[in-house]
Amino acid sequence: MFAGRLMIGAWIEWLVWGIICTGLLLGLVLRVGEAMLHLISWFWHHPAREYLLHPPVAALLFAGALGGTTLAVPVSANGQDWWWGSPISPGYDRNTVIQVIGTVTQVKTVSRGGPSTLRLETSGETFIVMLGPGWYLAELHADIRSGDILTVEGSKMMDRWGQLHLAAARIVSQRTGTVLELRDETGRPRWMSGGPSGRMGR
Numbered sequence: 001m002f003a004g005r006l007m008i009g010a011w012i013e014w015l016v017w018g019i020i021c022t023g024l025l026l027g028l029v030l031r032v033g034e035a036m037l038h039l040i041s042w043f044w045h046h047p048a049r050e051y052l053l054h055p056p057v058a059a060l061l062f063a064g065a066l067g068g069t070t071l072a073v074p075v076s077a078n079g080q081d082w083w084w085g086s087p088i089s090p091g092y093d094r095n096t097v098i099q100v101i102g103t104v105t106q107v108k109t110v111s112r113g114g115p116s117t118l119r120l121e122t123s124g125e126t127f128i129v130m131l132g133p134g135w136y137l138a139e140l141h142a143d144i145r146s147g148d149i150l151t152v153e154g155s156k157m158m159d160r161w162g163q164l165h166l167a168a169a170r171i172v173s174q175r176t177g178t179v180l181e182l183r184d185e186t187g188r189p190r191w192m193s194g195g196p197s198g199r200m201g202r
Contacts, residue, residue, distance in 0.1 A: 092155045092167050092187035099153045100127065100166070104146050109134045118144060120152060120166070127166045129154065132182050136191040142180055149174040155187065 102122035109116045111134040120127045129152055131137060144150070154168040169183035183189055 092169075092183065093157070094155065094187055096156045097154065097169070098156050098166075099151065100125075101149065101151050102127070104144060104148045104150060107144055107146060109137065111135060120150065125164055127152075127156075127164045129166045129168050129171075131168055131171075132189060132191055140180065143176055143178070144171075144173065144180075145175075148176075154183075 100120065100122050102120040104118050105121050106119040107116075108118065115130045115132060116134045116137055117131060118129045120129050131142075151172040151174075152166060152168050153170040154166040157165050157167065159165060167183075167187075169181070169187065171180040171182070172178075173180070181190060184193070
């Protein structure tokens, strides 16, 4: 019964998010259309010699139209656009960083639209460990399999259904002896650093 209610609640939540996203997209389309109409109207009512003598006017109008359209686009938190729509609050809180040891029971690699994750069973708790984009893990040649024993350091958080999550910063595998570093000391994702895209060593 309780699981059924959770499922219904999840479906209702996704429906609400779908309506919100559709509204945002529609708002963006309307803003772009409105901006284009204003530009066409302005050029139509001003002789060519007038706007050629005052090019900054047209540039300002165009910049204003572009700025208006950006208001309809949601901004991702901490630059992590793949957190948008996540069941947990986005971000990495260094005040909640812990280190756990457990066994991997499931690995889910996602190339687009969300973080790759794994399920980690510890002696007393189960965590959904959030790794990073699938392309980034492939770039590092990350080798994580079900049954692996991992030491994971990361920011602990909980979703609205009580499931524990861990935004991983550093992972050590007992099977391979490798160290997978996903975030720097401040918690910033290494795949967003703009420099070398992370490290995987022994």
